[in-house]
Amino acid sequence: xxxxxxxxxxxxxxxxxxxxxxxxxxxxxxxxxxxxxxxxxxxxxxxxxxxxxxxxxxxxxxxxxxxxxxxxxxxxxxxxxxxxxxxxxxxxxxxxxxxxxxxxxxxxxxxxxxxxxxxxxxxxxxxxxxxxxxxxxxxxxxxxxxxxxxxxxxxxxxxxxxxxxxxxxxxxxxxxxxxxxxxxxxxxxxxxxxxxxxxxxxxxxxxxxxxxxxxxxxxxxxxxxxxxxxxxxxxxxxxxxxxxxxxxxxxxxxxxxxxxxxxxxxxxxxxxxxxxxxxxxxxxxxxxxxxxxxxxxxxxxxxxxxxxxxxxxxxxxxxxxxxxxxxxxxxxxxxxxxxxxxxxxxxxxxxxxxxxxxxxxxxxxxxxxxxxxxxxxxxxxxxxxxxxxxxxxxxxxxxxxxxxxxxxxxxxxxxxxxxxxxxxxxxxxxxxxxxxxxxxxxxxxxxxxxxxxxxxxxxxxxxxxxxxxxxxxxxxxxxxxxxxxx
Amino acid sequence: xxxxxxxxxxxxxxxxxxxxxxxxxxxxxxxxxxxxxxxxxxxxxxxxxxxxxxxxxxxxxxxxxxxxxxxxxxxxxxxxxxxxxxxxxxxxxxxxx
Numbered sequence: 110x111x112x113x114x115x116x117x118x119x120x121x122x123x124x125x126x127x128x129x130x131x132x133x134x135x136x137x138x139x140x141x142x143x144x145x146x147x148x149x150x151x152x153x154x155x156x157x158x159x160x161x162x163x164x165x166x167x168x169x170x171x172x173x174x175x176x177x178x179x180x181x182x183x184x185x186x187x188x189x190x191x192x193x194x195x196x197x198x199x200x201x202x203x204x205x206x207x208x209x210x211x212x213x214x215x216x217x218x219x220x221x222x223x224x225x226x227x228x229x230x231x232x233x234x235x236x237x238x239x240x241x242x243x244x245x246x247x248x249x250x251x252x253x254x255x256x257x258x259x260x261x262x263x264x265x266x267x268x269x270x271x272x273x274x275x276x277x278x279x280x281x282x283x284x285x286x287x288x289x290x291x292x293x294x295x296x297x298x299x300x301x302x303x304x305x306x307x308x309x310x311x312x313x314x315x316x317x318x319x320x321x322x323x324x325x326x327x328x329x330x331x332x333x334x335x336x337x338x339x340x341x342x343x344x345x346x347x348x349x350x351x352x353x354x355x356x357x358x359x360x361x362x363x364x365x366x367x368x369x370x371x372x373x374x375x376x377x378x379x380x381x382x383x384x385x386x387x388x389x390x391x392x393x394x395x396x397x398x399x400x401x402x403x404x405x406x407x408x409x410x411x412x413x414x415x416x417x418x419x420x421x422x423x424x425x426x427x428x429x430x431x432x433x434x435x436x437x438x439x440x441x442x443x444x445x446x447x448x449x450x451x452x453x454x455x456x457x458x459x460x461x462x463x464x465x466x467x468x469x470x471x472x473x474x475x476x477x478x479x480x481x482x483x484x485x486x487x488x489x490x491x492x493x494x495x496x497x498x499x500x501x502x503x504x505x506x507x508x509x510x511x512x513x514x515x516x517x518x519x520x521x522x523x524x525x526x527x528x529x530x531x532x533x534x535x536x537x538x539x540x541x542x543x544x545x546x547x548x549x550x551x552x553x554x555x556x557x558x559x560x561x562x563x564x565x566x567x568x569x570x571x572x573x574x575x576x577x578x579x580x581x582x583x584x585x586x587x588x589x590x591x592x593x594x595x
Numbered sequence: 596x597x598x599x600x601x602x603x604x605x606x607x608x609x610x611x612x613x614x615x616x617x618x619x620x621x622x623x624x625x626x627x628x629x630x631x632x633x634x635x636x637x638x639x640x641x642x643x644x645x646x647x648x649x650x651x652x653x654x655x656x657x658x659x660x661x662x663x664x665x666x667x668x669x670x671x672x673x674x675x676x677x678x679x680x681x682x683x684x685x686x687x688x689x690x691x692x
Contacts, residue, residue, distance in 0.1 A: 470606065
C-alpha cells in the first residue's frame with residue numbers, strides 16, 4: 110500500500126468505511142510524516158499527538174459500531190491557530206495570546222468534533238492573520254515545502270504548508286483579504302474562501318469582522334467540497350451567518366462545465382504579474398475552454414481601488430477589534446507599573462508585533478476625527494462600487510477566472526516594504542470586500558514553483574466554482590504533484 | 596505626509612507606546628502606505644452609499660431568552676490577576692476615597 114499520508118480525504122473516507130484502514134493507522138502515518146518533515150517546514154505551532162490518537166481511537170469505535178458517519182470521521186486535519194479550541198492553546202501567532210487557552214470551542218470545532226474528525230494540531234500564521242508570508246508570526250516563519258527558502262504565503266501559511274507537505278489531509282484557515290487563496294496558490298493546494306456568512310465565525314478570533322471567513326485547504330476539489338460541507342451553515346451564535354440552505358457540494362461535482370459562462374476580467378491582467386504566472390494561468394483558461402466553458406471578456410471597472418479600500422476598511426475594523434487586548438482580562442499583561450494607562454500601553458507595545466501595530470495605527474488614523482470622511486467613509490463607498498461591479502458581471506457569467514496572486518512564492522526575508530507585501534493580495538481582496546466566494550487551484554508551475562488559478566463565484570455559488578475546479582482537475586495532474594521533501 | 600506629531604497622537608488614541616526608532620519607522624511606512632491609498636480620492640463616489648458589511652442580512656434579532664452562562668472560574672481562567680472572582684487591575688482613580 111502507498112504511504113497513507115498521500116491519500117486524499119475522499120479515498121481515505123472510503124477505505125475507513127470498508128475497514129481496509131483504521132483511523133489510528135491513518136493518524137499515525139500523519140504523525141510520522143510530521144516527525145519527518147516538520148523540522149524543515151515548521152507548519153505547526155502545536156502538534157496535539159495524544160489528543161489525535163485518542164480521537165482516532167474514538168473514530169474507529171464509531172466506524173466499527175456502524176453509526177451514520179460523516180465523510181470526515183477519522184480524517185486527520187489541521188486547524189489554523191486563530192480558531193478557538195477549548196482548553197488547547199490558541200495563540201493567533203502572537204505573544205499576546207501565547208498562553209491563552211480558550212474556555213470554549215469555535216462553532217466549526219464543535220461541528221468537526223461531532224463529525225469525528227481528528228485534529229493533528231494548530232498551524233502557524235501571521236500574527237492575528239495580518240500578513241501574506243507567515244513571517245509576521247511572533248514565533249517563527251513557516252517554510253514553503255516546494256522550496257524551503259521561500260515563504261508559503263499567508264496568513265494561513267501553516268495550514269497550506271501542512272497540506273502541501275502531507276502533514277495533514279486537509280486544514281482549515283481563514284481568509285480576510287486572500288489569506289486562504291494566496292498561500293494555496295504558493296503551496297500548490299486548493300484553498301477555498303466561502304461566501305461571507307456561509308461558515309460561522311463564532312470562536313474565530315476577530316481581525317476584520319466584515320471580511321473574515323473560515324475555509325478549507327485540500328489537495329483536490331472533491332476534498333474541498335467535503336470539508337466545506339462539514340462546517341457550512343447557519344449558526345445562532347453568529348448573527349452574520351446566513352440562513353440560506355446549504356447545498357450538497359459533492360453532488361455539484363459533475364465534471365461537466367459545457368456551456369458554463371466564465372468571465373475573464375480584463376482589469377486582472379496588470380503590470381506586476383510575473384510572465385511565468387500569466388503564462389500558466391492563460392494556459393489554464395485555455396483548458397477550461399477545451400472543457401466546453403464559454404470564456405467571456407468582462408470588466409470590473411473599480412478593481413484598481415480594491416487594495417486601497419481594503420487597507421482602510423480592514424485596519425479600521427482591526428483597530429477596534431484589537432482594542433480588547435488591554436492586559437486586563439486575558440493574554441499578555443505588563444505588570445511592572447502601578448499606572449493603569451502605562452500598563453495598557455506597555456502591554457500592547459510588547460504584546461503586539463510590528464505589522465499588527467502598523468495596522469492598528471493605520472486603522473485608528475482612518476477613523477480619527479478629521480480623516481473619517483476622506484478615508485473610512487470613502488473606502489466604504491468604494492466598497493459599494495466594487496460590490497456593484499460583481500453584481501453586474503454575475504448577470505452575464507457564472508464565474509470569473511484570474512490569477513490568484515501576481516507572483517510565485519518569494520524568498521523568506523525578500524519583501525521588506527509593507528506595501529509591497531500588500532500587493533500579494535491585489536486579486537483576492539475584491540472578493541472579500543464584496544463577500545463573494547473564491548477558490549485557488551493548482552494550475553501549473555513556473556520555474557519549479559506552483560502557480561494558482563483563482564475562480565470567483567457569486568454569493569453562495571461555492572458549488573459552481575468547485576465544479577469548475579473539479580472538472581479542471583479531472584484533466585490535469587498539477588494538484589497531484591508532491592514537493593521533494595526528505 | 597504624516598508628521599511626527601500625528602504619529603504620536605494616533606498612538607495615544609490606539610493606546611500604543613513606541614520606542615524612538617519605531618516612531619520614525621512608522622512615520623515613514625504609514626506615509627508610504629497612505630500615499631498609495633490616495634488613489635481612493637480619484638473614485639467617483641457621489642451619491643454612493645457606504646457598505647459596512649458583506650452580509651446580505653439586516654436587523655438580525657433573536658428572542659431574549661435567558662440561558663446558562665459560563666461559571667466565573669472558567670471565564671477568569673486566563674486572567675493575568677484575579678481576586679474573589681474579579682479581575683484585578685491597577686488603581687483607576689487616584690486620590691479619592
